[in-house]
Amino acid sequence: xxxxxVKKKSLYQLLGGDDxxxxxxxxxYDIIEQDEDAHELHLLHIRGHGVAHSREEQFNYLSGxxxxxxxxxxxxxxxxxxxxxxxxxxxxxxxxxxxxxMYRAVDKVGIPQDAADILMRHLTHAADxxxxx
Numbered sequence: 001x002x003x004x005x006v007k008k009k010s011l012y013q014l015l016g017g018d019d020x021x022x023x024x025x026x027x028x029y030d031i032i033e034q035d036e037d038a039h040e041l042h043l044l045h046i047r048g049h050g051v052a053h054s055r056e057e058q059f060n061y062l063s064g065x066x067x068x069x070x071x072x073x074x075x076x077x078x079x080x081x082x083x084x085x086x087x088x089x090x091x092x093x094x095x096x097x098x099x100x101x102m103y104r105a106v107d108k109v110g111i112p113q114d115a116a117d118i119l120m121r122h123l124t125h126a127a128d129x130x131x132x133x
Contacts, residue, residue, distance in 0.1 A: 010067025011067055011115065012066040018063070021062050021063055024062070025055055025059045028058070028101060029055045029058075031104050031105055032045065038100075040094070057072065060072040061084075065079065065126070081126055081129045081130045084130075085130045086132065091131060092131065099120075099123065099127050106119060
């Protein structure tokens with residue numbers, strides 16, 4: 001993909017809008033639920049609000065975070081990651097596991113490399129902010 005084209009569109013658009021974001025989120029959570037390597041992350045979600053809740057909230061969050069409709073902010077009034085995750089213990093290991101699963105999801109859905117690189121830079125920064133341990 002032309003790097004200039006990547007810069008002119010939001011990540012929301014580059015990923016295919018609602019359908020693309022939904023596919024990424026569903027693929028990510030399928031990995032969390034089905035991959036033995038992601039078991040600790042799955043347990044963390046189960047102990048929280050549950051995976052079904054997380055699927056919907058991550059879709060809402062990523063929509064606005066990536067330049068689309070600000071669904072999460074409209075619903076909750078903010079998008080502060082530290083506050084969103086204050087009930088969940090997130091240390092370096094959980095951060096790294098989350099990113100590993102997201103990298104796998106990005107690869108599995110076939111996001112073009114230019115867009116994937118930009119997306120993962122943003123998500124890595126978000127994961128860093130979410131850490132609370």
